[in-house]
Amino acid sequence: MLEAVIALGLLAALFGAVLGFASARLQPREESLVEQINERLPQTQCAQCGYPGCRPYAEAIAREETDINRCPPGGEHTVRALADLLDRDPRPLDPSCGSSTPGQVASIDESLCIGCARCLEACPVDAIVGAHQYMHTVIRDECTGCELCLEPCPVDCIDMVSNTLDPRTRLTDIARPITATESG
Ligand code: SF4
Numbered sequence: 413m414l415e416a417v418i419a420l421g422l423l424a425a426l427f428g429a430v431l432g433f434a435s436a437r438l439q440p441r442e443e444s445l446v447e448q449i450n451e452r453l454p455q456t457q458c459a460q461c462g463y464p465g466c467r468p469y470a471e472a473i474a475r476e477e478t479d480i481n482r483c484p485p486g487g488e489h490t491v492r493a494l495a496d497l498l499d500r501d502p503r504p505l506d507p508s509c510g511s512s513t514p515g516q517v518a519s520i521d522e523s524l525c526i527g528c529a530r531c532l533e534a535c536p537v538d539a540i541v542g543a544h545q546y547m548h549t550v551i552r553d554e555c556t557g558c559e560l561c562l563e564p565c566p567v568d569c570i571d572m573v574s575n576t577l578d579p580r581t582r583l584t585d586i587a588r589p590i591t592a593t594e595s596g
């Protein structure tokens with residue numbers, strides 16, 4: 413009887429060790445896949461994919477719970493990057509998640525802003541600065557164009573504009589000398 417109990421105990425311990433080892437081996441592989449997927453997402457945290465941010469979407473893709481074509485800000489570029497990584501066929505962006513509008517940023521008409529700070533709370537990447545009852549403005553370089561600030565603005569003073577000011581040309585564009593023809 414005692415031998416049987418000891419044998420059972422040893423078996424249970426062995427079984428537990430195997431399970432522990434297996435999950436220890438699997439965990440990092442799953443974790444690194446999530447990391448690799450997340451690296452390919454635009455980090456707009458805009459939830460247009462139906463998940464509360466880029467990482468939860470990456471985790472769902474890694475668990476094969478959802479498709480790779482649900483990220484409008486990333487657009488076709490992100491679908492292709494994920495298809496390459498996961499050895500899947502690229503698919504057109506899922507229109508139910510919204511349309512891809514690359515190269516746009518939010519712009520606040522500061523003359524209309526009433527300083528209610530609702531946009532500031534809605535922005536997932538802290539691209540809006542301002543204080544209560546003071547004018548708010550968008551930091552272009554931080555804005556991902558996710559449009560989450562549009563809906564909460566009570567005076568509708570936020571527009572999406574094309575991000576024409578490419579950081580590489582900004583300085584040269586502003587600082588370049590005025591040519592003879594321009595100066596008339
Ligand atoms: S400013 Fe608006 S559009 Fe830009 S990242 Fe924030 S919420 Fe999105």
Ligand code: SF4
Nearest residue numbers: 525526528529531565
């Ligand atoms: S939500 Fe609109 S009115 Fe309110 S602070 Fe932002 S831009 Fe200004």
